[in-house]
Amino acid sequence: MTRLAEAALLLLLAAALPPGAHGADRMSVTLSPVRILHGHAAEVNSVAFSPDGKLLASGGWDHAVILWDVASGRPKARLEGHSDTVSGLAFSPRGDLLATSDWDGVVRLFDGRTGRAIRSLEGHKGRVACVTFSPDGKSLVSGGADRMIRFWDPATGDSKALTGHSDLVASVAFSRDGSRLLSASWDNTFRVWDAETGERKGTGQGHTGKVADAVYSPDARIIASASWDTTVGLWDWDSGKGQALLTAHTAPVNTVAFSPDGRLLVTGARDGTLRLWNARTAKQLSYYQGFKSVSSAVFSPDGRWLATANWDKTVRLYRVNANTQNAQ
Numbered sequence: 627m628t629r630l631a632e633a634a635l636l637l638l639l640a641a642a643l644p645p646g647a648h649g650a651d652r653m654s655v656t657l658s659p660v661r662i663l664h665g666h667a668a669e670v671n672s673v674a675f676s677p678d679g680k681l682l683a684s685g686g687w688d689h690a691v692i693l694w695d696v697a698s699g700r701p702k703a704r705l706e707g708h709s710d711t712v713s714g715l716a717f718s719p720r721g722d723l724l725a726t727s728d729w730d731g732v733v734r735l736f737d738g739r740t741g742r743a744i745r746s747l748e749g750h751k752g753r754v755a756c757v758t759f760s761p762d763g764k765s766l767v768s769g770g771a772d773r774m775i776r777f778w779d780p781a782t783g784d785s786k787a788l789t790g791h792s793d794l795v796a797s798v799a800f801s802r803d804g805s806r807l808l809s810a811s812w813d814n815t816f817r818v819w820d821a822e823t824g825e826r827k828g829t830g831q832g833h834t835g836k837v838a839d840a841v842y843s844p845d846a847r848i849i850a851s852a853s854w855d856t857t858v859g860l861w862d863w864d865s866g867k868g869q870a871l872l873t874a875h876t877a878p879v880n881t882v883a884f885s886p887d888g889r890l891l892v893t894g895a896r897d898g899t900l901r902l903w904n905a906r907t908a909k910q911l912s913y914y915q916g917f918k919s920v921s922s923a924v925f926s927p928d929g930r931w932l933a934t935a936n937w938d939k940t941v942r943l944y945r946v947n948a949n950t951q952n953a954q
Contacts, residue, residue: 685712769795894920
């Protein structure tokens with residue numbers, strides 16, 4: 627049995643962690659609303675910060691991608707060429723490229739600073755649901771309704787495919803060192819792959835609904851998975867133990883993300899709430915409601931900002947106010 631298979635069994639038993647079980651941090655966190663960005667004509671699906679945190683990209687059901695200046699909140703560019711819902715966005719590590727995934731089956735590359743179209747990548751059969759760059763920027767990975775994961779060379783457009791999922795691949799994410807790829811799928815699982823060889827290293831099978839998102843903690847020890855079964859799972863890759871099952875949401879969970887320092891976890895769901903958690907103790911720190919649905923939430927690279935994509939046609943930007951004390 628693989629470590630993740632063992633974790634799948636243990637996760638079902640780990641409904642909560644006792645206070646302080648994974649660290650002695652006593653943390654209080656609040657979000658201060660900074661601005662609401664209006665520009666989309668339909669639901670917004672995805673948001674992504676540029677590596678320097680100065681730009682924010684958003685994409686949605688209106689077939690539009692907008693580049694926003696974070697400091698002013700003003701749109702800098704509107705990216706053209708999409709013919710269907712824009713499902714995912716990713717900046718390259720240097721910020722010179724922005725990749726988009728589209729339900730029209732095409733992955734597109736744009737200049738990450740100006741929004742100028744560079745090339746279209748065709749290879750998926752059906753909707754493309756997600757994109758991400760490798761940490762070294764040499765590979766672009768996408769997943770889609772054809773159940774395929776594709777590795778692209780951004781420079782040439784050449785690609786190769788990984789198979790294994792039995793339903794739509796909803797999200798893809800690299801570990802920080804680039805050695806592993808994590809994929810989440812509507813087949814109720816997430817999978818870990820060797821990023822160089824394509825070998826499957828493990829499968830997480832604890833969820834009873836579609837897995838919409840899965841991400842690594844910055845140190846790659848913890849995997850967080852968001853599911854339409856209304857839960858978020860925390861999995862310890864090194865020990866093979868399920869850490870916690872977060873059950874505060876009351877509707878499908880669409881998105882999960884770690885803060886850059888790994889101490890915070892944010893989740894957003896169709897119940898109209900955004901929730902912040904202590905990633906070390908699995909304790910909920912605060913929650914915010916009034917959203918129609920939160921489809922995507924991301925921290926800025928420096929951890930000072932949080933952006934959300936929402937089904938009320940808005941992008942919302944918050945300042946993260948964190949106070950951490952170490953227990954003696």
